[in-house]
Structure formats: structure tokens, C-alpha cells
Amino acid sequence: MQALQQIKSSFVPLPIENVDTDQIIPARFLKATTRDGFGKNLFRDWRYEQDDETKPKPDFVLNQRIFSGEILVAGKNFGCGSSREHAAWALLDYGFKAVVSSFFADIFKNNALNNGVLPVIVSDDFLQQIFALSATDTISIDVAAQTITIDATGAQASFELNPYKKTCLLNGYDDIDFLISRKTSIEQFELEKV
Amino acid sequence: MAQTLFDKIWDAHVVEKIPNGPSVLYIDKHFIHEVTSPQAFKGIEKRGLPLFRPKQTIATADHNVPTLNQHLPIKDQLSKMQVDQLIENCEKHGVELYGLGHPYQGIVHVIGPELGITQPGMTIVCGDSHTSTHGAFGTIAFGIGTSEVEMVFASQCVLQTKPKTMRINIEGNLPNGVVSKDIILYIIAKISASGATGYFVEYAGSTIRSLSMEARMTICNMSIEMGARGGMIAPDEITFNYIKGRIYAPKGADWDKQLANWKKLYSDQDAIFDAEININAAEIAPMITYGTNPGLGMAIDGNIPLTESITNEGEKKNLAQALTYMGLNSGAALLGMPVQHVFIGSCTNSRIEDLRLVAELVKGRKKHESVKVMIVPGSQQVAKQVHAEGLDRIFSEAGFQIRQAGCSACLGMNEDKIPAGEYCISTSNRNFEGRQGAGARTLLASPLTAAAAAITGVVTDVRELINHN
Numbered sequence: 058m059q060a061l062q063q064i065k066s067s068f069v070p071l072p073i074e075n076v077d078t079d080q081i082i083p084a085r086f087l088k089a090t091t092r093d094g095f096g097k098n099l100f101r102d103w104r105y106e107q108d109d110e111t112k113p114k115p116d117f118v119l120n121q122r123i124f125s126g127e128i129l130v131a132g133k134n135f136g137c138g139s140s141r142e143h144a145a146w147a148l149l150d151y152g153f154k155a156v157v158s159s160f161f162a163d164i165f166k167n168n169a170l171n172n173g174v175l176p177v178i179v180s181d182d183f184l185q186q187i188f189a190l191s192a193t194d195t196i197s198i199d200v201a202a203q204t205i206t207i208d209a210t211g212a213q214a215s216f217e218l219n220p221y222k223k224t225c226l227l228n229g230y231d232d233i234d235f236l237i238s239r240k241t242s243i244e245q246f247e248l249e250k251v
Numbered sequence: 252m253a254q255t256l257f258d259k260i261w262d263a264h265v266v267e268k269i270p271n272g273p274s275v276l277y278i279d280k281h282f283i284h285e286v287t288s289p290q291a292f293k294g295i296e297k298r299g300l301p302l303f304r305p306k307q308t309i310a311t312a313d314h315n316v317p318t319l320n321q322h323l324p325i326k327d328q329l330s331k332m333q334v335d336q337l338i339e340n341c342e343k344h345g346v347e348l349y350g351l352g353h354p355y356q357g358i359v360h361v362i363g364p365e366l367g368i369t370q371p372g373m374t375i376v377c378g379d380s381h382t383s384t385h386g387a388f389g390t391i392a393f394g395i396g397t398s399e400v401e402m403v404f405a406s407q408c409v410l411q412t413k414p415k416t417m418r419i420n421i422e423g424n425l426p427n428g429v430v431s432k433d434i435i436l437y438i439i440a441k442i443s444a445s446g447a448t449g450y451f452v453e454y455a456g457s458t459i460r461s462l463s464m465e466a467r468m469t470i471c472n473m474s475i476e477m478g479a480r481g482g483m484i485a486p487d488e489i490t491f492n493y494i495k496g497r498i499y500a501p502k503g504a505d506w507d508k509q510l511a512n513w514k515k516l517y518s519d520q521d522a523i524f525d526a527e528i529n530i531n532a533a534e535i536a537p538m539i540t541y542g543t544n545p546g547l548g549m550a551i552d553g554n555i556p557l558t559e560s561i562t563n564e565g566e567k568k569n570l571a572q573a574l575t576y577m578g579l580n581s582g583a584a585l586l587g588m589p590v591q592h593v594f595i596g597s598c599t600n601s602r603i604e605d606l607r608l609v610a611e612l613v614k615g616r617k618k619h620e621s622v623k624v625m626i627v628p629g630s631q632q633v634a635k636q637v638h639a640e641g642l643d644r645i646f647s648e649a650g651f652q653i654r655q656a657g658c659s660a661c662l663g664m665n666e667d668k669i670p671a672g673e674y675c676i677s678t679s680n681r682n683f684e685g686r687q688g689a690g691a692r693t694l695l696a697s698p699l700t701a702a703a704a705a706i707t708g709v710v711t712d713v714r715e716l717i718n719h720n
């Protein structure tokens with residue numbers, strides 16, 4: 058996993074609630090056996106007419122040149138539905154390093170963190186402030202300080218991040234390394250309980 | 252101190268709690284399927300690790316498999332590759348596989364319980380959000396991502412933060428024509444698609460106690476659709492009778508020992524939950540969804556809410572977008588609306604009891620000529636039983652197409668898809684945009700309501716058909 062410390066970037070607004078993982082990456086693209094290349098099918102059915110890459114839907118935000126950046130800003134309950142980690146892989150592969158929303162589905166949140174994509178939970182009000190910005194405005198996210206700042210206005214909010222997950226993110230550690238280091242206590246547990 | 256059922260099982264599986272961090276949670280049983288496991292196998296191979304406890308993982312192929320001519324090679328090359336990869340990975344790493352053609356093959360959440368692998372007090376995970384189904388047996392069962400599948404491969408543990416607990420009490424007798432699917436659709440409509448996010452739910456009360464294991468599984472299955480980490484029901488005599496004698500169930504003295512442990516699995520009388528909801532079963536009607544998340548549901552004879560009546564801007568927009576996709580009008584009724592497809596299957600409603608319920612209603616009747624009806628047993632064993640009980644005759648006489656076990660039209664991944672723009676009454680669990688195929692329009696309902704629509708060709712209040720009987 059890549060370490061993640063700071064992001065300063067323009068953003069892509071997606072003011073839609075309950076964005077489920079079937080929209081982030083439709084099931085028919087889950088047939089790969091590796092983690093790579095999912096970015097080109099990110100939001101596939103919202104992005105193209107009739108599944109045709111030569112027919113981008115002009116009003117979908119990923120097809121609007123003016124919006125770009127490493128931060129996706131979405132309406133509440135982002136990532137609900139299927140547990141497919143492919144959703145996090147697709148966001149990462151497309152180039153997003155953080156998703157900002159007022160509410161995330163649990164499994165998605167874990168999957169994102171396990172891949173170095175930061176879910177940033179902000180208040181409804183702060184979310185609306187971001188949606189009101191212009192496309193060229195930038196947002197700064199500081200993982201160590203757990204803050205998100207709208208650079209133009211200086212408005213700042215802090216966000217929650219589990220201290221353990223924070224260490225992992227800052228250093229690019231992953232949970233598997235940690236669990237393997239606990240093998241002895243796991244074996245001990247098995248002897249006592251199982 | 253008084254403990255909830257959830258606390259009892261959780262505490263018994265914590266290997267270690269990381270200060271200010273998650274817990275190392277030991278996993279008793281791990282189910283895998285072809286879609287979310289290949290990257291995890293690759294991951295441990297890259298690290299040069301063996302599977303830590305291969306005997307505690309059980310595999311099947313369900314999402315990608317065709318449901319016709321399963322004896323022939325899979326036509327879709329990518330699907331075939333994924334299924335072949337699963338076979339190769341299981342062989343290489345010593346994992347028991349109930350793959351295509353095996354008499355135990357089927358949807359992962361159908362086969363676990365029917366084989367008796369799922370037992371009270373266990374922790375169970377699978378790279379699939381509907382793992383919550385197994386909670387019906389009094390287990391902590393939840394869906395995980397592929398990185399976490401890799402964690403279980405490597406250590407038989409996952410890192411989890413303890414969720415909050417919620418109890419949903421349902422009391423009273425269910426009205427005529429109302430079944431367990433209606434209960435859960437009712438709850439989700441009431442508390443919304445995110446209403447239980449952050450919680451692990453226990454379903455309790457006299458209504459729940461009266462339900463069969465299969466009906467309980469339907470309810471726990473859809474816990475994830477209101478955002479819950481999982482759902483569970485305390486085991487009782489109904490649970491023990493269901494498990495007894497199954498292939499993997501404990502036998503002899505071992506059974507007695509386990510049974511004594513299982514009987515301790517309930518929430519203590521004064522256990523405190525972080526949230527509690529009470530529901531009167533008498534209020535529940537046959538349900539149907541009209542939108543693109545399972546929370547957008549109503550009583551079958553109701554009207555879609557008026558967009559104008561919604562004050563929250565986000566919700567208003569959400570509903571408007573959903574109705575555009577669904578081709579439905581705000582304020583409209585659904586009764587009498589023609590549907591082109593009926594899908595009876597999925598890990599929510601593809602067990603023998605669901606199919607018996609359907610058979611009872613359609614016996615001696617025929618499907619309407621304008622609908623295509625697909626009935627897909629959840630497993631090879633269910634299919635076998637359908638045959639043994641002669642239900643297949645009832646279905647073919649009614650003009651239903653009976654297919655072979657798999658996830659089928661629950662998700663647009665295999666060959667079974669609903670064409671763009673057409674309506675499907677489905678017993679599955681998700682009505683997301685494109686879930687049953689790009690552009691497909693899904694109306695979630697119970698097997699009874701689905702069967703009623705199969706007969707009439709339109710959205711129908713099943714209570715009318717029952718009263719006619």
C-alpha cells in the first residue's frame with residue numbers, strides 16, 4: 058500500500074446520495090483476477106451511453122473537462138451495497154486518493170482504507186460548502202492533523218480516523234503484515250478456545 | 252454484567268485488542284467464491300505465505316456460473332477463467348471446493364446453512380455482503396473485502412472495530428399474505444438504506460421466534476441493505492432442529508456438548524443495546540420497492556411518495572433520479588402495472604420453503620403470456636428437493652422456466668440479465684441501477700408477490716389471489 062500524508066487538489070463533485078458499489082463498478086466488470094485496470098470502468102454506466110466508450114454522456118461529471126483532481130466529493134451514504142473491493146480499486150486506479158462525504162457505508166470505508174484511499178467524513182454543511190465551490194478551487198487534506206481545508210475560504214473541519222488506521226496510512230503499512238506479526242498469539246488463542 | 256448475544260460471541264473471538272485501534276477477531280468459518288477471492292490468493296502467494304488454516308475455508312462457484320447447461324464449458328471466456336482460477340487456487344492451497352457439477356454447489360449463503368457448516372456462536376466471513384444471512388443461526392457473520400479475505404487466508408483473523416448494537420423487536424402475528432421478505436422490506440423502508448450503518452442488528456420478538464430458519468435467513472440476509480454490518484437471531488429449538496443431522500453438524504457426544512453451549516447464546520434480560528426499534532407485525536403488508544435502493548419501498552397497495560412532499564433536498568433529488576431511472580411517476584400506484592419478467596431466486600429467496608410457497612400459489616394456474624418467469628433454486632440440493640417433491644411439475648405446467656443453481660439474475664454478471672427498460676419483479680435483494688443488467692428496472696418483493704405477478708402479468712396484491720383460493 059502507498060503511504061498517504063497530504064493531498065492538495067481540485068475536486069470532482071458528485072452530489073448524489075446512496076452511490077452504491079454497483080454504480081462505482083458494475084458487476085460485469087468484476088471478472089478480472091488482478092487488481093489493475095478497473096479505473097477505465099469507474100462509474101461505467103453513468104459515464105457512457107449504451108456501454109460505448111465513444112459515446113460519453115456529456116452531463117456526467119467525469120466527462121466534464123473542467124472538473125478534475127484527486128478528491129471525489131459525494132453525497133451521503135457513499136459506497137453502499139456490495140462488498141466488492143473492486144470499487145476501491147477502481148477509484149484508486151482512476152486517480153482518486155480521497156473521497157469526501159457526510160456518510161460512508163461500513164464495508165466500503167474499510168476497503169478504501171485497506172487500499173490507501175482516504176474516506177473523509179464531514180458535516181452536511183461542510184459538504185454543501187464544497188459543492189458550492191468553483192471547479193478551480195482546491196481542497197487540502199492533512200492525514201496527520203486529520204483536517205480538511207477549503208483553500209479559498211480557509212474553512213476547515215477535522216475528520217475522524219482510527220489511530221491505528223492513521224499509522225497504517227501515514228506509513229503505507231497494511232493489516233496483513235500486522236496480523237502475520239501476531240501469529241503466536243493467534244495460535245495461543247486457538248489452543249485455549251477452539 | 253448483562254451481555255447482548257453479539258457481545259458474547261464477539262468477546263469469545265477477540266484474540267487481542269489493539270490499543271486505540273481495532274480488535275484481532277478470530278474467524279471460525281470462511282466462505283469464498285470465484286469473484287472476490289483471486290486477488291487474495293495472488294496476494295498471499297506474492298508474500299510467499301501458505302493458507303494459515305485451509306480447512307476452515309469452503310469454496311463454491313456461484314456468481315459467474317451459467318444456470319443452463321452447467322455440464323458444458325462456460326461460454327463467457329472471462330467467467331470461465333475466473334471459475335477455472337478458483338479450481339486451481341483451491342487445489343493448490345488445499346481448500347474444499349463445491350464447484351460446478353458438485354452435488355453441494357450453490358449460492359454460498361444457501362449452501363453454508365444447508366450443509367450444516369453454519370452453526371450458532373461462530374464467527375463467519377465471506378467476501379460478499381450478504382454473509383449476514385448466516386446470522387440467522389446466532390452467528391456473527393459479515394461481508395468483507397478482498398484485502399480482508401487475504402487477511403483470513405494469512406492469519407484466520409480480521410481486524411475489526413466493534414460495531415454498535417441495535418435490537419429490532421417484532422411482535423405479533425403476521426397478516427395473511429405477508430411473509431418474512433415483507434418484514435425486512437418494511438423495516439428497510441422505515442429506517443432507510445443507511446438507517447443501521449455502524450450497527451450490528453439483533454432481530455427479536457414473538458414474530459421472529461415463530462419463523463422457520465429459512466424465513467429467518469431471508470431477514471438476516473437483507474440486514475446489509477439498511478447499512479448494518481450484520482444481522483443475527485438468537486438460536487432456539489427451531490435452529491437446533493434445523494441443524495441436527497446435516498452433513499457437517501456435530502454428531503453424538505459432540506452434538507450434546509455443542510448444544511449445551513448453543514443454549515447459552517441469547518441476549519441477557521437486561522442487556523443494553525445502543526439503539527432499539529419496535530415493530531408491530533400487524534402493520535406489515537405485502538411490500539414492493541419502486542426506487543433504486545431497497546429503502547425506497549412501500550405497501551403493495553400504496554402510492555409512490557410525491558417528490559414535492561419531501562423536504563430534504565438530497566432525498567428529493569435521490570427520489571427524482573430513482574423515478575426517472577425506473578420510468579415511474581411520483582404519486583403513482585404500482586398495482587396493475589405490467590411487468591415483463593419475474594425472477595424467483597437469489598440468496599434471499601431461493602430455498603426450498605420459498606419455492607414451496609410459490610408452488611402452492613401457482614398450482615393449477617398458468618403464468619400470464621406476457622411475462623417470462625425464471626425460477627432459480629439456490630443450490631443443487633434445493634434443485635434436487637424441488638424435483639423430489641414434484642414442484643418442478645407445477646412450475647413447468649405453469650410455464651415457469653426452472654434453471655440450475657447460481658446467483659443468476661440477481662446481478663448482471665452471468666448470462667441471466669433483464670433487458671434495458673423492462674420491469675422485473677424480483678425476490679432478490681438489490682434494485683440498484685443496472686443491478687440485473689444495464690438499464691433493467693427491478694421491483695423487489697416476496698416470493699408470493701412475485702408469483703402473483705407471474706400469474707397476472709401485472710403488479711398484484713397477493714392477498715386477492717389467496718382470498719380467491
Ligand code: SF4
Nearest residue numbers: 381597598658661662
Ligand atoms: S444471490 Fe445475489 S446477493 Fe446473493 S450472493 Fe449471489 S449475487 Fe450476491
